[in-house]
Amino acid sequence: MKVAGAFAAGGGSVRSVAAACTAGITPNPSSVMPRMPLEEFVETASLLDSLRRGVREMKKRKPSDPLSWFFQAAIHGVQLDPTDLGYKYYKAALDQDPGVAQVDQKYWKQCPHFGQHSADFLPWHRAYTFHFEQILREHTGDSNFSLPYWNYGPRTNRKFPKAFGVQHLDGNPGNDADENINPLIMKERDFYLTYYEHPLIPNMPLLELSDAVVDNTSALATDIFFGTTEDTGIGGGIADNNPGTRGLLESRPHDNIHRVVGGIIPGAAVGHDQNGHEIEVDALGAMAQPPTAGFDPIFPVHHTNIDWIWSQWSVMPGKKWGTLPDASWFMERPWFFFDAKGNCINEPRKSYFDHRALGVKFKYEDLSSMPLPLPSFPAALVVADSGTASRIKSTQAVATLDSRIEAGSAQNTTIVFPSRTLDALRSASFDRSQKRLLLRISITGLNRLPIVGFDVHLTRAAPSGELKRTDPSFLGSVHLFVHAHHDDEVFQDFTIQDPTVVDSASPAVTFVPVALTQSIGTGRPNLQGSPLRITSISVLAQDR
Structure with a gap:
């Protein structure tokens, strides 16, 4: 497999590549395949093999390497509190690679679940998924590879995808050879919804997604992207600093899919009873909390589906931007990502509002309709804007x-x-x-x-x-x-x-x-x- 750039030897340090964060966005070439529904993707063995290979290779890299699975997950979120169960991901990375402690943490915990405006949610996750997909593509060895999207809307797709739920690829629970363990499995998930293997319980899993959890009707029905308040509009707004407010698509189906997949893991943490004795207590699974969600391999295909829903909305007739933030908001550069060569990217928000400009395609999108275009922002208008503080209501x-x-x-x-x-x-x-x-x-x-x-x-x-x-x-x-x-x-x-x-x-x-x-x-x-x-x-x- 060819791995390009400065990290081809198996893992450089972020310090060696991020001193000057000047790399630009490289759109996907036209040869890259459209993103397709996961249920179709898994029917082609070579595509599923490529996905597994890419994830496995990323997991092999040193955690301090920006192209590693750990580092990419930490860009979304990472738990650094030693008293929290989620700290184990950081602790394992640190034990493996002491260089993790030297990483500039401005590259981590960037997702807009940590106090940012709700309007950041959709463009940030599109940016993250786009750059992650390019890195994963490099590790698959298939230059045309694209992530599938977990198309959980149709009732035929409500069962957790088996490709992510089996632990032993050959079906033999006794074969724990490294090459037989599915790199898409995650133990910290809801047991009855996501597990396909259990020696005493046949026909696993026992649960599937409900109509309510996949409901995206309010998101698709709204005519506006930016709401007058942060909980209206498909994309939210910039009215307050309350991390509890959500735009319509972030609220449903995004949030609840995270919660049900992560679920409650019985006895996964250690607590104390009234006498101070240690006892086993239940804990949330990885997908159920922002600091740990990105470590689950189901995370990217959940977010390609959120991107697909946004893409569908953007070409529907009658859609408009709504209460548009000022020009300087679009021109701000608050986010840091990495390209497939390990170069740091720090581009304006506005760069991620048109999926087609990024070279992202979906198999079933209507190419005869154009996505809702952003207005142009003259330089003089950007300079005149008063900045973030004045936007808070x-x-x-x-x-x-x-x-x-x-x-x-x-x-x-x-x-x-x-x-x-x-x-x-x-x-x-x-x-x-x-x-x-x-x-x-x-x-x-x-x-x-x-x-x-x-x-x-x-x-x-x-x-x-x-x-x-x-x-x-x-x-x-x-x-x-x-x-x-x-x-x-x-x-x-x-x-x-x-x-x-x-x-x-x-x-x-x-x-x-x-x-x-x-x-x-x-x-x-x-x-x-x-x-x-x-x-x-x-x-x-x-x-x-």
Whole structure:
């Protein structure tokens, strides 16, 4: 296999290549095959062999090498806290290669799940996947190789892909030779959803994805990319610094796919009982948290599918950019990637908004339609822009429900606004023509929440019937793909589209449990698990 550039000998240091981050983007040549659905990809043995070979070769490289599997995963996220279970990935890399400790950490933990604006999510992950794919292609030895995309939308594709779920390639569990272990396997995944091998349980896996977890209807239906707030528009916005806000595509299906694949790993961590004795406790799998998700080989084919959904949206009639950020935002260079030769790349955000300009193709895209083009940004306009700080919209608390609430997974949980909250809302002095209302939910214990989702509805009174995502009361879904270390509290904001709801006599917030997985064969929804632990609910006013 040919590996190009400075790292052909098997692993150089990032320090030797990144002093001047001046390499430009090299688009894919026209000979590179279009990305195809995973279910078609695996039918061609040579393509699947190329994928396995590329992953295996990247995993062989020194972790301090930018072309290695570890380094590429760490660009997305890496856990550096020794008290967290996810630290084991960094610890293993450090034990193998002391040079890992010398890497400039500006290259790591760059994904927009660590406090950046939601509008960064789609372009950053397109950039990451594009550059990762070029590096992987170099390691496959196939110059035409492209990643497939995990096309989990059709009901025939709801079962976890077997190519990623078998451990022993020859089917013999007793053959643990290195060449017989599937490089696409990951033990830190949900057992009943992703495992295909077990000596005592036949017909594994037992679960598959539900309709709710793959739902992308709201993302495809919206007409705008950038929302007026960060939780509207397919791509989000730049209105606040709250890492709990999401654009529509990041919220569904992206987040919940991460959570169900990672799942809960029984007894995977060590805790302490009330007497201080060590005990086994459950832990989240790799895909379920941003600092560890990139280490799972299913991660790239999940994100090629997210890129495919965005690409479909971009050529649909009637789509527009919405509340466009200022020109300087597009010209900023906050991200660092590497090309297939190990050269550092630091290009503007705007470089990643057109997949075709990158030479990325999808097998079933409509080539007769052009992706939504970005406007041109004259240099004078860019210079005149005032920068990031001025983009943040002021937000203030108006009223709060401080009661601790547990929303169970067996039935809906409704909280009616108490009189003191209503009094605070009615006495608040602000101009509603200049403000929009948000609902903030503070949650704890997300590190233990099972693979059950929760939809959030705001109604004028306690609801008596079924609540659906198509109802005007639907605000969004609780975001499960967050870094919740131990029992950290996280908060999530939802835009109240109809602010008159809070003026009613007894407005109510309802949490609707949503099965993200179901039994294979029977379709029985999997709603088992611990409740959602809510510490407070607040109404906020944000500048328009």
